[in-house]
Amino acid sequence: MRSLKVADLSVEWLKSSKHGWAPLDVAETWQPGALGIGDSLSEMLRFNDEKTALEYFISRGLPNERKAKRISLFGVSRGVHTESFYKRLEGSTEGIIDLHVMERGDEAKSFLRIRSLKNQPSDGRWHEIEVKSNGEAVVVS
Numbered sequence: 001m002r003s004l005k006v007a008d009l010s011v012e013w014l015k016s017s018k019h020g021w022a023p024l025d026v027a028e029t030w031q032p033g034a035l036g037i038g039d040s041l042s043e044m045l046r047f048n049d050e051k052t053a054l055e056y057f058i059s060r061g062l063p064n065e066r067k068a069k070r071i072s073l074f075g076v077s078r079g080v081h082t083e084s085f086y087k088r089l090e091g092s093t094e095g096i097i098d099l100h101v102m103e104r105g106d107e108a109k110s111f112l113r114i115r116s117l118k119n120q121p122s123d124g125r126w127h128e129i130e131v132k133s134n135g136e137a138v139v140v141s
Helices: 006-019 041-046 050-066 082-094
Strands: 037-039 071-074 095-104 109-119 127-131 135-139
Touching: 037 050, 041 050, 050 082, 109 135
Parallel strands: 037 071
Antiparallel strands: 095 109, 109 127, 127 135
16 A cells, blocks of 8 residues: 555545455455455554545455455454444454453453454354464464
8 A cells, every 4th residue: 555545545446346355455466265364454544544444445455355365364453442432343354353352460362252244153262372472373282
């Protein structure tokens, strides 16, 4: 992305969808089933108001990923945005995965749960995970 402003993104998206994607738009060339991970949508809100960013994500971002049959995971920080933002975002996605880090003294423990997954059964309990030095995460027995 060359800009995080929704107005710029919309114009670029429309141009690219009509004339073809630029070589730098690597995400648009990913095959169906590819996994894309965005560390935080909250960063986009540094440059846009919540409503504008959410409308872009719901009307362009999510439909584009669904149409391409790609899998996308996006992080969002809790306690930063309005409650209506979280509710609209959660209602538009296919699933919600919660991550939580609990600190006790000098020790930090990481937990994960699948809060919702549309059309799929899911275990909503918290599971402790260990993140290894190579970035791999495993469930602690």
